[in-house]
Amino acid sequence: MTQLAEADSAVGTRKWICLVCDFIYDEAKGIPEEGIAPGTPMAAIPDTWACPDCGVTKADFEPYDD
Amino acid sequence: MPHAPVVIVGAGLAGYTLAKELRKLAPEQPITLITADSGALYSKPMLSNALAQGQTAPTLVQATALAQAEKLQLDLRPNCSVSAIYPQQHRLETESGELPYAQLVLALGARPRQLDFPGAELALSVNNLDDYARFRARLTPGAHVLILGAGLVGCEFANDLAASGHAVTLVEAGERALQHMAPASLSLRLQNSLQSIGVQCHFGSGAREIKQLEHGYAVSLGNGCHLNADLVLSATGLIPETALAKSAGLAVGQGILVNDQLCTSAADIYALGDCVELGVSGSSQVLPYVLPLMQQARVLASILSGTPSRLSLPALPVAVKTPACPMVLCPPDRNAPGDWHCERDDSLGAIHHFLGRDGGLLGFALAGDACGQRRQLAGRAPALLE
Numbered sequence: 115m116t117q118l119a120e121a122d123s124a125v126g127t128r129k130w131i132c133l134v135c136d137f138i139y140d141e142a143k144g145i146p147e148e149g150i151a152p153g154t155p156m157a158a159i160p161d162t163w164a165c166p167d168c169g170v171t172k173a174d175f176e177p178y179d180d
Numbered sequence: 181m182p183h184a185p186v187v188i189v190g191a192g193l194a195g196y197t198l199a200k201e202l203r204k205l206a207p208e209q210p211i212t213l214i215t216a217d218s219g220a221l222y223s224k225p226m227l228s229n230a231l232a233q234g235q236t237a238p239t240l241v242q243a244t245a246l247a248q249a250e251k252l253q254l255d256l257r258p259n260c261s262v263s264a265i266y267p268q269q270h271r272l273e274t275e276s277g278e279l280p281y282a283q284l285v286l287a288l289g290a291r292p293r294q295l296d297f298p299g300a301e302l303a304l305s306v307n308n309l310d311d312y313a314r315f316r317a318r319l320t321p322g323a324h325v326l327i328l329g330a331g332l333v334g335c336e337f338a339n340d341l342a343a344s345g346h347a348v349t350l351v352e353a354g355e356r357a358l359q360h361m362a363p364a365s366l367s368l369r370l371q372n373s374l375q376s377i378g379v380q381c382h383f384g385s386g387a388r389e390i391k392q393l394e395h396g397y398a399v400s401l402g403n404g405c406h407l408n409a410d411l412v413l414s415a416t417g418l419i420p421e422t423a424l425a426k427s428a429g430l431a432v433g434q435g436i437l438v439n440d441q442l443c444t445s446a447a448d449i450y451a452l453g454d455c456v457e458l459g460v461s462g463s464s465q466v467l468p469y470v471l472p473l474m475q476q477a478r479v480l481a482s483i484l485s486g487t488p489s490r491l492s493l494p495a496l497p498v499a500v501k502t503p504a505c506p507m508v509l510c511p512p513d514r515n516a517p518g519d520w521h522c523e524r525d526d527s528l529g530a531i532h533h534f535l536g537r538d539g540g541l542l543g544f545a546l547a548g549d550a551c552g553q554r555r556q557l558a559g560r561a562p563a564l565l566e
């Protein structure tokens with residue numbers, strides 16, 4: 115496996131919160147019903163993805179530490 | 181009327197979030213959703229950030245009415261305006277006939293404040309996807325846009341237009357940007373940041389007249405200043421949509437009055453989102469933001485599916501989506517006595533606390549690298565609704 119592929123498949127463990135509606139994206143859980151597999155890092159989600167609750171893009175998410 | 185559905189009027193974030201939450205709790209419940217617009221699902225907060233993100237009106241559509249109807253199992257009636265409500269008979273009058281309801285939910289949103297000076301109607305306002313399409317159709321590359329109003333929406337549009345290569349003039353009748361939400365030093369920080377990306381600020385005097393020229397518009401201000409622009413965009417505030425409720429005899433203040441169970445003054449009629457005024461224990465507030473609307477939708481879905489529930493709202497920090505100067509504002513109650521105190525204000529960021537007479541934290545305002553403190557501070561500020 116190349117280094118790039120390894121970086122791509124790195125399992126995410128962080129959480130992110132939507133600045134507009136407080137939706138929390140948990141990398142460990144993903145969003146299987148939207149086709150985002152558990153462990154998908156935020157960085158690997160396409161820029162066109164929309165917050166499932168309010169519809170804003172990744173640009174309006176910040177890291178969340180509980 | 182045993183078979184009458186729950187009828188939701190309005191397909192904004194309030195109407196659609198309620199439909200989604202109710203569908204989760206009540207898979208079999210018949211839900212009818214009637215809306216005056218096309219019923220396309222879009223994110224209204226994106227409208228003031230779309231240019232810099234390379235989005236257009238069509239790409240902002242996240243799902244068509246048809247897709248929403250299928251996904252949420254709705255009897256969806258787009259392009260259909262509700263013209264009257266008869267609360268006694270549990271009946272609605274729409275453009276395409278009458279309709280009975282078991283329970284009715286008003287999610288009617290808010291409309292731009294009418295300005296009343298000569299030529300005011302020449303200004304565009306952007307409050308929904310159709311407005312946005314009209315605005316973009318008239319916005320040529322590099323055009324000069326004059327924005328009326330330096331509130332949240334006006335400042336966000338100013339940033340988005342300037343960052344995408346347009347000339348921007350921002351006109352505000354008050355002395356500073358975001359004057360009802362931010363301490364003066366953060367207003368100034370935002371103004372400086374907007375100026376540094378090319379926005380011309382004219383504060384302290386409002387528009388008095390707009391005239392159409394052969395190309396573009398001439399805007400005269402109260403102080404005698406004359407400004408020319410290719411387009412005029414009005415962002416001078418929104419007023420809850422209350423006419424329909426009022427003519428049906430529902431109690432209406434600034435918005436459609438509801439209690440902490442989202443009930444209006446009429447039996448089986450509820451309301452949520454930008455059209456409501458929450459009147460609870462003497463205080464009353466209009467909260468035209470996404471977060472309170474989501475919480476209202478969850479509570480109302482629970483009530484409509486048979487589980488009693490009450491709304492509670494924590495302090496509500498609002499992120500100002502101006503990339504030139506990111507800020508988070510959680511202003512104190514309008515009538516709260518107290519003062520802003522600066523904890524920190526430097527080139528990287530700022531923290532201001534609004535402290536009451538007894539020194540308690542009643543609100544806060546953050547900028548730059550301090551924005552990350554919003555949740556921690558929100559936890560210390562008073563709840564909007566216990």
Ligand SMILES: Cc1cc2nc3c(=O)[nH]c(=O)nc-3n(C[C@H](O)[C@H](O)[C@H](O)COP(=O)(O)OP(=O)(O)OC[C@H]3O[C@@H](n4cnc5c(N)ncnc54)[C@H](O)[C@@H]3O)c2cc1C
Nearest residue numbers: 190191192193194216224225262288289453454468469470
């Ligand atoms: C540019 C902009 C940026 C914003 N940014 C933010 C932000 O960053 N964070 C935040 O929290 N909030 C933000 N807001 C506010 C937020 O978008 C609103 O609070 C929210 O979208 C309101 O949703 P709503 O469903 O209540 O109203 P609306 O979206 O206005 O929906 C009202 C619906 O009712 C329908 N309707 C009205 N009358 C009738 C009738 N008689 N018959 C049938 N249908 C009818 C309309 O067609 C529409 O579908 C922003 C607002 C704007 C304009």
Ligand SMILES: [Zn+2]
Nearest residue numbers: 132135165168
């Ligand atoms: Zn969101």
